[in-house]
Amino acid sequence: MLRAAVREGTELGKMAKAVIDAGQLVSDEIMVGIVAERLQADDASTRGYILDGFPRTVAQAIALDEITQHKPVGMAIDLVVPRELVLSRLSARRVCRDCGANYQSTGVDPSPWICENCGGDVVQRDDDTPEAINNRLDLYETQTQPLIDYYGQSGRMFHVDGVGSPDDVFDRLTKVVEGLL
DSSP: OHHHHHHHTOHHHHHHHHHHHTTOOOOHHHHHHHHHHHHTSHHHHHHOOOOSSOOOSHHHHHHHHHHTTTSOOOOEEEEEOOHHHHHHHHHTEEEETTTOOEEEOOSOOOSSOBOTTTOOBEEOOGGGSHHHHHHHHHHHHHHHHHHHHHHHHTTOEEEEEOOSOHHHHHHHHHHHHHHHO
16 A cells, blocks of 8 residues: 555655655554555445555554444454564565566576566565565564554454465465454
């Protein structure tokens, strides 16, 4: 959502871009505003939605609960993955510059790597270097436990083993979600 708001040049997207370009973290106020705008879209209100990576803080979770009072957040899922595996997975992630399609590097990648969806260049994101990933993981660890506690207190937190193939993890996620419907 954040990248889309920046790409689309929305008012909040422009504000976020200025913050990102300055090397700062986007404030809760801007992030919550971007999410609130997106959740007002027809597809989100009729079909529902999945938020990935938001909320990241208890303040964001409280704000999300306020903007979704009419249809409260039903669950939060914590994918439990060892730090070393997260580092390995994200270091190997590649993305199409044009359409955003995700790929996984095998170490024997074509050069140049062309997206099979749109023909754009496939590159490593600037924030997927080991140093940047470790910085994000440190921040995640300090902010996540209070967030897990927040959702746990209301019975909305579910932990899912994130180790294994994408299909295995998806199957475990599906069982948790289907068990609550």
